[in-house]
Amino acid sequence: MFNSTVARLTYRALLGRRRALILFALPALLIVLSALVRALTGADDQTAVNVLGGFALATMVPLIGVIAGTGAIGPEIDDGSVVYLLAKPLKRSTITITKLIVAIGVTVTFSAIPTLIAGFLLNGNSQQIAVAYAVAAAVASVAYSAIFLLLGTVTRHAVVAGLVYALVWESLFGNLVPGARTLSVQQWALALAQKIGADGTITSDVGLPTALVLLAGVTAAATWFAVTKLRSLTLAGEE
Amino acid sequence: MTTLHIDNVSRWFGNVVAVNDVSMTIGPGVTGLLGPNGAGKSTLINMMGGFLAPSTGTVTLDGQTVWRNEQIYRHIGIVPEREAMYDFLTGREFVRANAELHGLGAAEAQRALATVEMEYAQDRKISTYSKGMRQRVKMASALVHQPSVLLLDEPFNGMDPRQRMQLMDLLRAMGAEGRTVLFSSHILEEVEQLAAHIEVVVAGRHAASGDFRKIRRLMTDRPHRYVVRSSDDRALAAALIADPSTAGIEVDVKEGALRIQAVDFGRFTELLPRVAREHGIRLLTVSPSDESLESVFSYLVAA
Numbered sequence: 423m424f425n426s427t428v429a430r431l432t433y434r435a436l437l438g439r440r441r442a443l444i445l446f447a448l449p450a451l452l453i454v455l456s457a458l459v460r461a462l463t464g465a466d467d468q469t470a471v472n473v474l475g476g477f478a479l480a481t482m483v484p485l486i487g488v489i490a491g492t493g494a495i496g497p498e499i500d501d502g503s504v505v506y507l508l509a510k511p512l513k514r515s516t517i518t519i520t521k522l523i524v525a526i527g528v529t530v531t532f533s534a535i536p537t538l539i540a541g542f543l544l545n546g547n548s549q550q551i552a553v554a555y556a557v558a559a560a561v562a563s564v565a566y567s568a569i570f571l572l573l574g575t576v577t578r579h580a581v582v583a584g585l586v587y588a589l590v591w592e593s594l595f596g597n598l599v600p601g602a603r604t605l606s607v608q609q610w611a612l613a614l615a616q617k618i619g620a621d622g623t624i625t626s627d628v629g630l631p632t633a634l635v636l637l638a639g640v641t642a643a644a645t646w647f648a649v650t651k652l653r654s655l656t657l658a659g660e661e
Numbered sequence: 662m663t664t665l666h667i668d669n670v671s672r673w674f675g676n677v678v679a680v681n682d683v684s685m686t687i688g689p690g691v692t693g694l695l696g697p698n699g700a701g702k703s704t705l706i707n708m709m710g711g712f713l714a715p716s717t718g719t720v721t722l723d724g725q726t727v728w729r730n731e732q733i734y735r736h737i738g739i740v741p742e743r744e745a746m747y748d749f750l751t752g753r754e755f756v757r758a759n760a761e762l763h764g765l766g767a768a769e770a771q772r773a774l775a776t777v778e779m780e781y782a783q784d785r786k787i788s789t790y791s792k793g794m795r796q797r798v799k800m801a802s803a804l805v806h807q808p809s810v811l812l813l814d815e816p817f818n819g820m821d822p823r824q825r826m827q828l829m830d831l832l833r834a835m836g837a838e839g840r841t842v843l844f845s846s847h848i849l850e851e852v853e854q855l856a857a858h859i860e861v862v863v864a865g866r867h868a869a870s871g872d873f874r875k876i877r878r879l880m881t882d883r884p885h886r887y888v889v890r891s892s893d894d895r896a897l898a899a900a901l902i903a904d905p906s907t908a909g910i911e912v913d914v915k916e917g918a919l920r921i922q923a924v925d926f927g928r929f930t931e932l933l934p935r936v937a938r939e940h941g942i943r944l945l946t947v948s949p950s951d952e953s954l955e956s957v958f959s960y961l962v963a964a
Contacts, residue, residue, distance in 0.1 A: 427761040431747060438749045501745035506802060509710065509739045510762040511732050653729060657712040657741075 428507060428520040436493050436528055444489055445528070448482045449536030456540035467551060467623060470544035474537060474555040475624070479615075480608055483533045483559050484566055484588030487525075490532070491570025492580035494525040495648075500578055502657060514653045522571050522645060529563035549620035558615035565607045565637050568644035575651040603627040610637045663723065663809045663841045664688045665709055670718030672704055679704040681865040682718075687843050691836035693856030693873075694845040701865040702845040703742065706814045709843070710739045722810065735763075738803035742814035744795060746787050752798045753783035759802040773801040777831065792819035796828070811835060813844040817851050829855050884908060885926050889919045890946040891937065900936045904928075920950070 436442060455477070459469055495518075498504040507517055537559040541552020569587075573580040595602040596609070603609045604627065612626035613633035626633070665687040672680040680701045687709075696702050707713040708720050711727040711734075720727045727733050747755055753774065760770040774780050777797040782790070787798065796816060803811060813832075817825050832855060836842045846852050852859055853873050861869040861876065869876055891897045898910045898919055906925035913920055923929035937944050 425762070427758050431750075431758055434749060435747065502741060502743035503745040503747060505712070505739065505741050505743075506746070506759060507762065508712070509734050509737070509803075510759075511735045511764075512762055513731060654714065655712070656714070657707055 423516055423519050424523060425512060425516050425520050428512075428517055429524050431507070432494050432521050432524040433528065435497070436490060436524070439493065439497070441489050441493060445486060445532045448485060449532055452478055452482055452536050452540045453543065456543040460543055460545075465545040465548065467545055467549050470541060470548075470551045471624060473544060474541055474551065475612070478533070478537045478540060479555060479558055479562065479611065480593055481589075483529070483537075483562050483611075484592055484608070485585075486533045487529050487563060487566025488570050488581060488584035488588055490525045490528040491567045492574040492584050494521040494528075494567075494571055494574065495652075496574030496578075496580045499575065499655070504655070505657065508652075508655065514655075515649045518571070518575075518649045518652050519645065522568060522648070525567040525571055526564050529567050530560050533563055534560035549623045550618055551620075551623060554615040554617075554619035554624055557618055558611035561614055561637060562607050562611035565610070565641050565644075568641040568648070569607070572644040572648040572651070575648050575655070600627065604632075605636075607637070607640070609633070663839070665727075665810060665841065665843070666719075666721045667705070667709070668719045668721075670705075670708060670715045670720060672701075672708060672713065672716045678865050680708070680715075680862075683862070683865075683867040684718075685860050685867060685870060687841055687860075689836070689839045689841050690858060691832055691842045691844070691856045692858045692860060693852030694843060694860050694862065695849065695852045696845075696847060696862040696868075698847050700847075700862045702847075702862055703814055704865075705862065706812055706843070706845055710737065710812050735806065736809050738806065738808035738811045740796075740799050740803045740811070740813040740816055742818070744792075746795065746799065748788040749786065751784050751786055752779055752790070752794075752801075755787055755798060756783075756801045756805060760805040763806040765805055769805050770801075773805045774798075776804055777801045778827070793821060793824035796820060796824070800828070800831070808840070810841040811843070813842070815846060816844050817846060817848070825851075885923045885929070886950045887919075887921045887923065888916075888946065888948050888950045889921055889933070889944065890917065891919070892943040892945070893940075894919050896940055897937060897942050900940055901932070904932055904936075906932055918946070 456473060459473060463469060534556050538552055538556035541547060541555055545551060547553060570580065570584045573583050577583055591602065592606050592608050596606050609626050609628045610633035612624060613628045613630045616624045616626045617630055667683055667685045670680060670683050671678065683705065694702050694705065704713065708715050709727065711730065714728045722733055722736060725733060756774055757767055757770040760766060774783050777800045779794065779797050779801060782794060787795065790798065816828060820828065832842050832844065856873065859871065859873050859876050860867065869879065894912055898912055901907050901921065902910050906923055906928040907921055908924045909922040911920040933947065
């Protein structure tokens with residue numbers, strides 16, 4: 423299910439691209455912002471929830487998910503270099519799942535860990551807020567990676583599609599249309615954060631059991647589709 | 662595992678038929694897949710390499726289906742036409758990664774790099790390589806597991822003459838070892854120099870198959886068309902039509918030229934200057950009007 427050579431090629435490609443700068447820039451921004459907020463306003467639980475919920479979980483995690491998820495496979499399919507992986511006696515599911523694991527690893531590293539650091543900077547993990555949001559970010563990273571990896575296998579415009587989903591659906595519609603929140607990775611992850619954080623500090627629109635089922639279901643379905651897609655990947659040539 | 666069977670294979674993309682009911686058998690030795698650009702060569706090679714499902718028909722390697730069969734890559738090596746590789750790796754790292762994906766190691770990678778004579782640049786990033794160097798590293802990546810079948814899509818594109826000769830020697834040697842080597846090209850001379858056996862595809866159809874001498878003969882025996890300008894077109898036309906080597910002559914008044922169709926190439930080329938001299942006619946232009954490869958192919962399709 424895991425191939426270390428595929429993993430090595432994937433993360434070197436991911437971190438070697440210019441887009442990878444965003445992977446470093448966003449967490450750095452979060453940490454600097456948190457340190458500034460702490461220095462200017464002091465430790466405050468509500469501020470911590472606002473920064474971690476409003477910026478880290480709502481914006482940073484999906485953006486990093488888009489870059490890592492689509493970047494783990496999309497560019498190789500676009501430029502045709504994926505041939506060198508596919509023309510090997512290697513199960514296509516192994517290739518897909520290895521790439522997913524790398525995407526999850528990169529997303530967790532660049533989103534959940536900075537979220538934890540930012541949480542400690544903001545209020546020293548009072549009310550378990552830092553841990554709650556870090557766990558939510560980690561769980562959301564898994565689902566985002568699977569969804570955006572799938573996007574990378576089905577469309578050449580995976581990054582745009584991913585950004586539309588992350589910014590328009592999760593942020594805009596989620597705020598305007600209450601029903602849309604039920605179908606939002608962010609809300610599912612928040613349900614978990616609500617459970618971990620002290621009572622009343624963090625709220626989600628989705629119940630925890632529903633959230634966990636949806637998170638697991640979406641991740642599994644996206645992975646399965648990506649495997650199927652790669653199994654019958656067609657390279658039409660340039661004629 | 663050495664013989665590829667393509668049986669009644671068609672492939673269409675929407676309304677466009679790229680490959681139309683092609684059957685061929687590719688066995689050991691070097692085979693050239695010849696055809697003009699857009700003839701369906703890449704589509705065929707992609708189907709042989711398992712990267713495209715035939716719309717109808719079957720592609721098999723010694724009885725095993727190629728499509729959706731990862732294990733087939735133990736026997737097949739592929740050199741794609743597209744340039745993209747893992748440019749951030751060095752040549753050595755790239756070939757090594759390919760070896761690892763076959764469950765092999767550094768020794769096999771090193772041997773493949775030596776085979777294509779790329780050891781001298783193996784520690785440079787692929788992004789710094791010339792086209793010919795890239796082509797050779799691609800070759801090395803396809804050779805790491807010593808495949809019995811090697812598929813190459815337009816391998817000579819962008820190579821300088823020396824690199825071309827080197828690659829031809831390598832492919833010849835592989836063919837002589839009993840491997841099945843299939844390469845595509847739109848250049849007749851390339852195919853002629855390398856392949857004893859030629860498969861010709863034109864507009865998605867299998868136009869001719871066989872020994873290159875046989876195909877060469879078909880090409881030289883076809884009717885040739887010439888545009889001739891002279892000091893007295895009508896007198897020249899009258900003298901030429903009397904000879905059986907010409908099948909038709911049109912006097913193109915607007916262009917001020919003769920359009921001649923010759924059926925016996927050798928005899929006509931000898932006849933024309935002689936007739937002109939005997940009649941005191943000066944030849945101003947003699948140019949073949951259909952020497953493009955496409956016209957040769959379209960003749961072959963009709964033949």
